[in-house]
Amino acid sequence: MxxxxxxxxxxxxxxxxxxxxxxxxxxxxxxxxxxxxxxxxxxxxxxxxxxxxxxxxxxxxxxxxxxxxxPLDRIFANRPGPKPAADDLSPAELSRAALEQAREALRRRDEKRIEDEWEAKYEARKAARAKARPPRTPKTQ
Structure with missing residues (x-):
């Protein structure tokens, strides 16, 4: 071949x-x-x-x-000097990192919810089409 x-x-x-x-x-x-x-x-x-x-x-x-x-690495990536330890971070910087993580989690959850809703609608339409289709009858000669 x-x-x-x-x-x-x-x-x-x-x-x-x-x-x-x-x-x-x-x-x-x-x-x-x-x-x-x-x-x-x-x-x-x-x-x-x-x-x-x-x-x-x-x-x-x-x-x-x-x-x-x-997220903390991304925040401090453009900051000059050595990377600070978590204990050296201000509450505002820690809050910003936590907020970024929460936003990312919400975005992923919303994407998953929308995908699941679409899947459910698709399956419902598919089932309705299959139910509405007349049954096949064998050909007789």
Whole structure:
């Protein structure tokens, strides 16, 4: 059997889960964990397929090191001098870090809620269509 090379010379805009994981350079299991953690974007649903946008993957991959950093590290990244210990931080700086963490958790929760609502609506429409479809009868000759 002869294997023909892929005729597309550029990565497609929409990618399946396997293609998206390979594009980022991780296994599908790691990719799923990255999506759950919010490090990679959620997919778009096209009919029954889940498709990841290559441009969103590029942007998320660029921001990856910043997303994994501790919020306190991000706050003090541009500050000159040695990195302060947690005991040396002012209450305002600690509050800002806690607020940033809380906002991120709320954003992820809202994204998950919206995704779950969409899934429930999709499944309800799918069930209604299946119920409305007349039953098949075998052909008789």
């Amino acid at each position: 002869t294997l023909w090379p892929d005729q597309i010379a550029y990565p497609p805009r929409g990618m399946s889960r396997d293609e998206a994981a390979r594009y980022v350079g991780v296994s599908t299991t790691t990719f799923d964990r990255m999506v759950q953690a919010g490090w990679m974007p959620r997919p778009k649903r096209v009919f029954s397929r889940l498709i990841w946008d290559r441009m969103q993957l590029d942007a998320a991959f660029t921001d990856l090191s910043e997303q994994q950093a501790n």
